[in-house]
Amino acid sequence: MIFDELMQIRAKALEQLEKAASSDELSELNTSVLGRGGMLTAILRTMGKLSAEERAELGKRANAVKQELVERFEARRAMLAEEAERKKIEREAIDVTLPGKRIAAGTGALNPLTLVYREIRDALIGLGFTTFEGPEVEYDEYNFTLLNLPPNHPARDMQDTFYVNDRVLLRTHTSPCEARALKTLDLPVRLVIPGRVFRVDEPDASHSPVFMQMEGLVVDRNVSLADLKGTIDSFVKAVFGENVESRLRPSYFPFTEPSAEVDISCSICGGKGCSSCKGTGWMEIMGCGITNPHEIENCGKDPDEWRAFAWGVGVDRVACLKYGISDIRLIYEGDGRFLSQFK
Amino acid sequence: MKLPLKWLKEYVEFNVTPKEFAERMLLRGFEVAEIIPEMDGIDGVYVCRIMSIEPHPNADKLRVCTVDVGRDEPLQIVTNATNVKEGDLVPVALDNATLTGGLVIHPTKMRGVASAGMFCGNEELGITDVEYPGCENGGVMVFFEEHPAGQRIQEALDLDDCIFDIELTPNRPDCQSIIGICREAAAALGQRFNEPEIRHIEGYGDCSDIARVTIENPYLCPRYTARVVTDLKIEPSPLWMQRKLKAVGLRPINNIVDITNLVLVEYGHPMHAFDLACVADNHIVVRNAKENEIVYTLDGKERVMSEDMLLIADPTKGVGVAGVMGGLNSEITDATEATLFESAVFRPENIRSTARKLHHVTDSAARFIKGVEPVNAEKALLRAIELVDELHAGRVMGGMIDVCSADLSEKQVAASVSHVNEILDTDLSADKMVELLGSINIPAEAVGDTLRIRVPHFRTDIEDGIETDWDIAEEIGRLYGYTNIAPTLMRGDTFRGYLSASVKDEDMIKDTMAALGCLELYNYNFISPKELADLCFDEGDERLNAVRLLNPFGEDQSLMRTELAGGLLRAACLNLNRKTGYGRFFEVGNVHFDDPELPVERKLLGVIHTGANEDFFTLKGTLEALFEKLGVERVRFEKGGSNYLHPTQKAIMTVDGDKLGEIGTVHPKVQRAFELSAPAYIAELDFEALRRHITRVRKYKPLPKHPAVQRDLALIVDEDMEAQQVIDVIEAAKARVLIENVRVFDVYRPKLPGDKGIPAGKKSMAFTFQLRADDHTLTDEEIGQAVNAILKSLKFRLGAELRA
Incomplete structure (x- = not known):
């Protein structure tokens, strides 16, 4: 009977399937059962002799068997492959205590962010600054509230924020470290604070949701806007060269008052005006200002005794300007042909 | 914020170039992001006089014109326009001219006849009857008055000014208004700004007799002022008003809506006009919405409100979402007979949350979010009424409804002259500071070291508190000019700079x-x-x-x-x-x-x-x-x-x-x-x-005085033996001499069992090391003993054999 024959083919195939010890054997078996000249096809060829009902029934059953076998072949194939890989892995065992090999691998390179960060930092060390760091995932309180940005402050909209929960966020700037420093350190201080910051900005040529900022914070009894100007000018010259000028112009940040944007004379045209500086001869590089007395008070220090100034410079932006990098995404992409240019 | 130069010129004498103006504003904290020409994108279009019109030799629908564009030679223009005749003055685009939509015109040949350019219609020039009545004629624009041939189209149409697009910082919501920004602009141009006086319109009767306002939540609505106008005549507003609105990108609608929009631009205060007939009992109720209460807004959308949102209602229904958008049910239509003008103050954070939840931040909402103030609310209302009167748009009723819990008194603050000078490191006299503040209409007087300042209502950013001196330092600094402050480095104690x-x-x-x-x-x-x-x-x-x-x-x-x-x-x-x-x-x-x-x-x-x-x-x-x-x-x-x-x-x-x-x-x-x-x-x-585990200071180790000997050992060990195990045993062997620099230098696994005398399950490893004593040169005997001790230990602990 043709139905018994079908079941025999199935049983035999399943039996052989389990015995197949390699994927080659399995493929052979697969062809002999399911292939064009295979047993299953052969049985279907005999259908012509059957009645219409029998034909339909056979078609149904043969399909079920076929589907079952395809699945079983696949399962067996995966098992054999895994088995083969396991054996290969065993064969590949090495003695991890053997000494390493030193091969000539060419000259590596630091990322342009590291290079620019060090240039700024080192210029400031010469002015008596020390380094300070804080966490990348931060309390809302430190990132905003202590810095004179209470909940619902409209200026919170200036910085689109990644939140972890209603109290914790990815810091949008390195400024929360100011609050940490003011709260924990003995004054006076001169700090340079590098770190990654995060903003909800879709990446494009000039935006990255992750970027690097460097905060500067000076707290002392008698610092002034003129000192801020001088300090910023000194590291601008260290990074861009002695003939680059910087200027401050009025702006607004909730954590500083007076606040200013810092422009540098265009490094491309030297200040004459070109397309990079939109013809103005100046390029904006960062914000700064005299620390808002509320921030000092919020952090438990007396604003009548201590005056402070601060800035936050985007290291990425400076790197792009300095090296003429046209697309900030290159910094984070990891293409060796880009990274190897900064030896 | 868009500031049309024409508008600025109404208040001051504009005596510098637009670029110079932008630079001055920048250095005062107002960045001009863009200087947009009034006829944006239009270039190379001139007035020409059509001298003669001839038929086109090869085309029925074209005509060949000879035109005078004020040059030595006349030019030939081929046109399909039918509405021009000899002697007409028309605009012509020549020599790579650009028109709206970026269209560029080059000299060309049309059906074999050269054409130096193209006559322009109003659409190509981006203008309508508002800018030049009669220009929307369906064909080429024709001037009705005389112009010299060759005059630039911008001059001919008096559209030769520019519009400054100015970026505002969040602390200066007062400058989101023509009045506010012109105050700063005037000072930047070295001139005094005189705020226009609003003419008081007496009106008839008293609107309080017919209309009422109740505020149920005074925290969210500190002030609500309103006036009523009856016998309205709804019609298009006059051209001067339409032009002003278009210049800042607003679409003229009708006289009443245009008035509220113009006031919004001028004074920065959003207003709304209700059809009074649609407000039940003529009674405005400012209250929190009920959960899921529905309001249909002017844009025809259904707004589902929640309890935290503020609603403008009458006793029966909502008539608007406070601060966001008016209701469709009380919209001004051609049939409106009486209107109630609303000029109110709403809490910014509440409007912000409402607008966000409704996913609809309107122009009005944006202003409320940035912050408006109660004195200006009244000014805006009075200005709107003045305009109603001026336009003869209706009969103004007297009186003013004013429900107010806001403090309207003038704020007075004191700042220390010496402290401000310390913050900035300047040496400005008190009188100089008074003068600087006066230049932007902040009245102050100097009493010894103290500046007594009467803070104008519009300067909500100047506070009375610990930050007053900083607030004033900010103003003085930017008015004096940051660029006039010489850079210094910190004085006083020296600091030890170091890396952590x-x-x-x-x-x-x-x-x-x-x-x-x-x-x-x-x-x-x-x-x-x-x-x-x-x-x-x-x-x-x-x-x-x-x-x-x-x-x-x-x-x-x-x-x-x-x-x-x-x-x-x-x-x-x-x-x-x-x-x-x-x-x-x-x-x-x-x-x-x-x-x-x-x-x-x-x-x-x-x-x-x-x-x-x-x-x-x-x-x-x-x-x-x-x-x-x-x-x-x-x-x-x-x-x-x-x-x-x-x-x-x-x-x-x-x-x-x-x-x-x-x-x-x-x-x-x-x-x-x-x-x-x-x-x-x-x-x-x-x-x-x-x-x-970093070694921070590497201590000097004395150089050996006596030579070391090197020995190699080839061992047969278990196949899975690690080099480290062998090294550990060699180093620990009791050899009575120093064992140093133990290293593996070769590993050999037999290809076949027994290969090169290595039994199955084993491999060969070769090690090298140095033997040494601190105080003498090792003897052969000592060396032999040491190696034996090592081998013994290797055999005993690891079963390792010396390879034959």
Whole structure:
């Protein structure tokens, strides 16, 4: 009977399937059962002799068997492959205590962010600054509230924020470290604070949701806007060269008052005006200002005794300007042909 | 904020170039983002007089005109226009002229006849009957009055000014108005700004007799002023008003709506006009909405309100969403007979939350969010009434409804002249400061070292409190000019500048990695849940405890990374795919683990090698070189490590039991998951663990006085014996001499059992070491005894035999 024959083919195939010890054997078996000249096809060829009902029934059953076998072949194939890989892995065992090999691998390179960060930092060390760091995932309180940005402050909209929960966020700037420093350190201080910051900005040529900022914070009894100007000018010259000028112009940040944007004379045209500086001869590089007395008070220090100034410079932006990098995404992409240019 | 130069000229004499003006504004804190010509995008269009019109030799529908454009020779223009005749003055686009939509006109031939340009219609020039009545004639625009041939179209139409697009900082909401920004602009031009006086319109009767306003939530609505106009005549507003609105990008609608819009632009205060007939009992109720209360707004949309939203209602229904948009049911229509003008103050944070929840930040809402103030609310209302009167748009009723809980009194603050000078490091006299403040209409007087300042109502940013001196320093600084303050460096105590130990170590680690041929990566901190799954961490592994963002870009960037491996693999993959030829990378970066409080942050050093010459041992070589440079000694490599590494090619690195990290070949499965076309080798080290074992000061070790001898041993050991086991035994052997620099230098596994005399299950390993004594040269006997002791120990502890 043709139905018994079908079941025999199935049983035999399943039996052989389990015995197949390699994927080659399995493929052979697969062809002999399911292939064009295979047993299953052969049985279907005999259908012509059957009645219409029998034909339909056979078609149904043969399909079920076929589907079952395809699945079983696949399962067996995966098992054999895994088995083969396991054996290969065993064969590949090495003695991890053997000494390493030193091969000539060419000259590596630091990322342009590291290079620019060090240039700024080192210029400031010469002015008596020390380094300070804080966490990348931060309390809302430190990132905003202590810095004179209470909940619902409209200026919170200036910085689109990644939140972890209603109290914790990815810091949008390195400024929360100011609050940490003011709260924990003995004054006076001169700090340079590098770190990654995060903003909800879709990446494009000039935006990255992750970027690097460097905060500067000076707290002392008698610092002034003129000192801020001088300090910023000194590291601008260290990074861009002695003939680059910087200027401050009025702006607004909730954590500083007076606040200013810092422009540098265009490094491309030297200040004459070109397309990079939109013809103005100046390029904006960062914000700064005299620390808002509320921030000092919020952090438990007396604003009548201590005056402070601060800035936050985007290291990425400076790197792009300095090296003429046209697309900030290159910094984070990891293409060796880009990274190897900064030896 | 758009400031049309024409509008500015109504208040001041504009005596500089637009560019110079922009520069002056910039240095006062107002950045002009763009200077837009009034006829934006139109260039190369001139007035011409049509001297003659001839038929086109080859086309019925075209005509050939000779025109005078004020040049030495007349020009020939081919046109299909039918509405022009000889003697007409029309605009013509010549010589690469640009028209609306970026259309560029070149001299061309039309059906074999040269044409130097094209006559223009109003659409090509981007104008309508508002700018030049009668220009919308369906054909070429024709001037009705005389103009010299060759005059630029901008001059002919008096559209030759520009519009300044000015960026405002959030502390100056007062400058979101023509009045406010002109006050600053006048000072920038060295002139005094005289705020226009609003003519008081007496009106008839008293609107309080017919209309009422009740505020149920005075916190959210500190002031609501209203006046009523009856016998309205709704019609288009006059051209001068339509032009002003169009200049700032607003669409003229009708006289009443245009009045509220013009006042919004002039005074920065949003207003609304209700059809009074649609307000039940003529009674406005300002109250919180009921949950799910429905209001249909002017744009025809259904707005589902919630209890925290403020509603403008009458006793029966809502007639508007406070501060966001008016209701459709009380809209001004051609049939409106009486209107109630609303000019109110709403709490910014409430409007912000309402507008966000309704996903609709209107112009009005934007202004309320930035902040409006109650004195200006009344001014805006009175200005609107003045305009109603001026336009004869209706009969103004007398009186004013004013429900007010806001403090309208003038704020007075005191600032210290010397303190302001200290903050800025300036030496300005009190009188000079009074003069500077006066230039932007802030009245002040000097009493000794104190400035007594009467803060105008519009300067909500100047506060009475600890920050007053800073507020005033900000004003004085920007008015005096930051560029006039000479830069200095901090005076007083000197500071010891230094790098923290951690920063120094990071520098050294990065420099060393670069010297070893690695390129430095900065990978993003965001990873996908799939990445963690692909790396096959065991259930309970801390690296599965990632911090999840509430508002990620997408699921594939929803977690903060807990490992550097994924980023290293992606970078390796990119370089393999692009065939860059670079295969050595490293990153020093933080990973985060979730915690009920602040996530735990840990810094890692990750290194990856991939490429033809790389294997487990080249990566190990890189790390050994790093350890050597850092003086990290006694690092042991023991089998083991994470699941993403190859099970028989991975090791945990420790120093005295302190785990530094892991190294290994990437598991073939993981290699496939990351679609890497070649094997890769990864190490991840804990930055702080590494730092703990750095040798900070290397103490001098005296040079040996007596020579050492070198001995090699070839051993037969068990197949799975590790070199380290043998080294440990050799070093620990009781040989009575110093055993130094023990190294393995050869490993031989027989191809077939018994090959080269090595039995099945065994292999050969060759070691070299030095023997030495501090105080004498070793004798042959001592050396022999030492080697025997070593061999004995090897045999006893490891079953190792000397290879024959």
